Amino acid sequence: MAGVITRAAAVPRAPVRLWRFARKFGRSTPGRLTGIAAGLVLLSIVVGLVTSTGVQGKSDEVRDLATSAEPLSVAAQDIYRALQDADATASSAFLAGGIEPAATRQQYLADIAQATSALTLEAGTQTAGNPLETLSSQLPIYTGLVETARANNRQGFPVGAAYLREASGLMRSTLLPAAEQLYKAENARLTAEQDTATTFPIGEVVLLLITFGLLFAVQWHLLRTTNRLINTGLLVASVAAAVALLWTSAAMTAVTLHLDSAERDGSDQVAVLVQARFAAVQARADETLTLVVRGNGQSYQTDYLTAANRLGGRDGNEGLLGQARAMTKDPAVRSMLDNAIQAQQAWLTVHRRIRDADNAGQYGQAVQDSIGTSASSSGTLFADLDKNLVSALDSARAAFNQEASAADASLTLLRPGLIVLAVVIGVASGLGIWERLREYW
Amino acid sequence: MKAAVLVTALALALAGCGSGLAVPRDSSPSAAMPQPPGVAGSPAPTTSSAPDTSCDATASLRPSGPLPPPGQMPTNSTMDRIVQRGRLIAGVDQNTYPMGFRDPVSGQVEGFDIDMLHAVSEALFGDPNRIQFKAITSADRIPALQQGQVDIVARTFTIDCARAQQVAFSTVYFSAGQRVLVDSNSTVADIGGLAGKKVCATKGSTSLEALAEVSSHPQLVSVDNWTDCLVLMQQGQVDATSTDDTILAGLAAQDPYTKVVGPTFAAEPYGLAVPRTDTDFVRFINAVLEKIRADGTWTADYKHWLGDRLGPVPQPPTARYQD
Known part of the structure; x- marks a missing residue:
């Protein structure tokens, strides 16, 4: 105890002396000038670090949006849609009887390939672990069941249909809900990242404003104490600070505007179009299953009507298709959507014909109208509708990417620019004050 | 010296708190077997414990004379x-x-x-x-x-x-008549050998009702269609299927690794x-x-x-x- 007190009292005298000297020096004019110069140089370093890091962060956000969040959200939607389509295609292969048509088989394989390749894209994402695990562990089981069904069908065994029902049950009860959870999580991430990226970086702008204000205050102080109107160094530093402020504000405003229009003309439309594709393939699966279960499909028919209504409303100008058409400003996309609406309306007519034929006992005719290859079969019309939706979707994604790239481009020179300007602020203000300080030598 | 030791210890402790990098791990989820849609267990217990023999159900109505010519049916019939x-x-x-x-x-x-x-x-x-x-x-x-x-x-x-x-x-x-379908390598010889085993039948069938009455008390699994029973057997989710010999013969025809065993234990x-x-x-x-x-x-x-x-x-x- 006593030893500690002794040690504290015996703290070296040198720091105390240094502190006393500094206080005395600080009260003198050259001392104050030295302090101001040191402060300004330090401030310029802080400005350089903070703003360039901030710009780098913003640029990372914009790039992440375009290269990760958006593609992953699309990949998640692709998984959902591919699985839905695989289910519908497997059912229609069953309807066809015998050895399924080569095109149907091809379609099924393409769906599975798309789902698995989109799944590998998602593999690294932290967004949703559980649905990914469900999808990657259950999808092989699903395809196994479908192939077992196929092998039994080839031998003419009705148990093949039971395997197909089990596969479809697995798809609807486990795989599709997991895929839905995945795309909802990815969509939420996209929205959140969009919100972050479009936020105006108020902190950096305020820091630049403060820098500008302090430089002005120092010049005012020098004017009063030394009576010299112009200090070249500080003037250059002020101009550099003003340029940094204006450039940052302009670039960040540009980023916000570009990302706003990326959302309006891009991702918002993508969201509606994706929902339209989901509704279309849902309606197609329900239509097919109504025929597969043969006379026992009232619930599927009700689901079909719900999905069709969500897709096009009463006359195709409502629902998701109408909404997407109202959103677009691009005439090319509008004409794609007009074609889609036309196909959907024709499909509704054919669907009524299929139901009438089936209800009147003409099952074979109903199946033909549903899965036949003629231009007026509902399968052809569905494919046509989907093709147009995909084209519109591609255009909307291209618009998104264009705007996001433009946002990124407006940040390209800003970071090195801000570093240079910060160096200018530090060096110029240091030199400016040195000029005054020299007069005391 | 003491202080240096203390500081080093503190630094090590702090470093310890921050450690634990997220190492990717294989969670190896257990493979859950899918089931046909609509799988359920035993039916709700019926009040009658014995087959309803209160009537002569198989006696039907006698034809009213010879068949009318096709397309010329009695009016309002x-x-x-x-x-x-x-x-x-x-x-x-x-x-x-x-x-x-x-x-x-x-x-x-x-x-x-x-x-x-x-x-x-x-x-x-x-x-x-x-x-x-x-x-x-x-x-x-x-x-x-x-x-x-x-x-x-x-x-x-x-x-x-x-x-x-x-x-x-x-x-x-x-x-x-109701019999039992099992895998061809099964040692089960008849319905009595199914005690504690899982047996499949369709919902609403007399086979399911009859199975609820047998003395060996198998565990019942009910499905929508008879082929769902064959799927469950092939996937090892049930041990046997029990229903009419006609249906079992049809299931056995689709899978050579099954056999119909035992005597008929309920007339159908x-x-x-x-x-x-x-x-x-x-x-x-x-x-x-x-x-x-x-x-x-x-x-x-x-x-x-x-x-x-x-x-x-x-x-x-x-x-x-x-x-």
Whole structure:
């Protein structure tokens, strides 16, 4: 105890002396000038670090949006849609009887390939672990069941249909809900990242404003104490600070505007179009299953009507298709959507014909109208509708990417620019004050 | 020195707090076996513990004279209404080979039950193919008739007293008996060997009711269609399927690694069913059955669908009437 007190009292005298000297020096004019110069140089370093890091962060956000969040959200939607389509295609292969048509088989394989390749894209994402695990562990089981069904069908065994029902049950009860959870999580991430990226970086702008204000205050102080109107160094530093402020504000405003229009003309439309594709393939699966279960499909028919209504409303100008058409400003996309609406309306007519034929006992005719290859079969019309939706979707994604790239481009020179300007602020203000300080030598 | 030790210790402790990098780990989820849609357990226990023998259920209504010529049915009769409509709406099974099933190659519904319907259609229209098939599950048979969704049900429908109070049955067109289907390497020899084992049957079937009564008390798994039972057996989710020998023979024909074992432990007489009020149609159907029993159509159908799978081709079941 006593030893500690002794040690504290015996703290070296040198720091105390240094502190006393500094206080005395600080009260003198050259001392104050030295302090101001040191402060300004330090401030310029802080400005350089903070703003360039901030710009780098913003640029990372914009790039992440375009290269990760958006593609992953699309990949998640692709998984959902591919699985839905695989289910519908497997059912229609069953309807066809015998050895399924080569095109149907091809379609099924393409769906599975798309789902698995989109799944590998998602593999690294932290967004949703559980649905990914469900999808990657259950999808092989699903395809196994479908192939077992196929092998039994080839031998003419009705148990093949039971395997197909089990596969479809697995798809609807486990795989599709997991895929839905995945795309909802990815969509939420996209929205959140969009919100972050479009936020105006108020902190950096305020820091630049403060820098500008302090430089002005120092010049005012020098004017009063030394009576010299112009200090070249500080003037250059002020101009550099003003340029940094204006450039940052302009670039960040540009980023916000570009990302706003990326959302309006891009991702918002993508969201509606994706929902339209989901509704279309849902309606197609329900239509097919109504025929597969043969006379026992009232619930599927009700689901079909719900999905069709969500897709096009009463006359195709409502629902998701109408909404997407109202959103677009691009005439090319509008004409794609007009074609889609036309196909959907024709499909509704054919669907009524299929139901009438089936209800009147003409099952074979109903199946033909549903899965036949003629231009007026509902399968052809569905494919046509989907093709147009995909084209519109591609255009909307291209618009998104264009705007996001433009946002990124407006940040390209800003970071090195801000570093240079910060160096200018530090060096110029240091030199400016040195000029005054020299007069005391 | 002390302070330096202290600081080092503190630094190490702090570093320890921050450590634990997220290492990716294989969570190896257990592979859950999928199930056919609609799988359930035992049925709700019925109040009657013994088969309902309070009536003579297999005795039907006698035909009212010879069959009218096709297309010329008595006015206002059920048959007349069907002929006016132009087609017979039939509730069938599209999953039970060889009684009623959808041929995966042709896409047509075929089978022994279906051939009975072709005979009825022939007698009504002079055309065996004026039939609209509606696929129904075992459990749907009675509701579909009561709600008038179908004119007739031909779907391995066992006649019993409880059902005869809700729908009207024709005479017996097929005498089946309940047995057990197991994997070919199974040591189970009959229904008694299934104690504690999982046994599959369809919902709403008499087979399920009979299984609930057997003394070995197997665990019951109920499904919508008989082929779902074969799926569950092939996936190792149940040990056996128990139902009518006809259906089991059809399942065994689709999987050579199964066998039908044990004696018949419940009789399953099949009848064609119509709504309870359509007694004229019951008499008409019985006349059709009389005809196909007599002219060899029945025997030809049996040979075509069942051959000698259940032993030598039997005589058609004898018709029994209430009067």
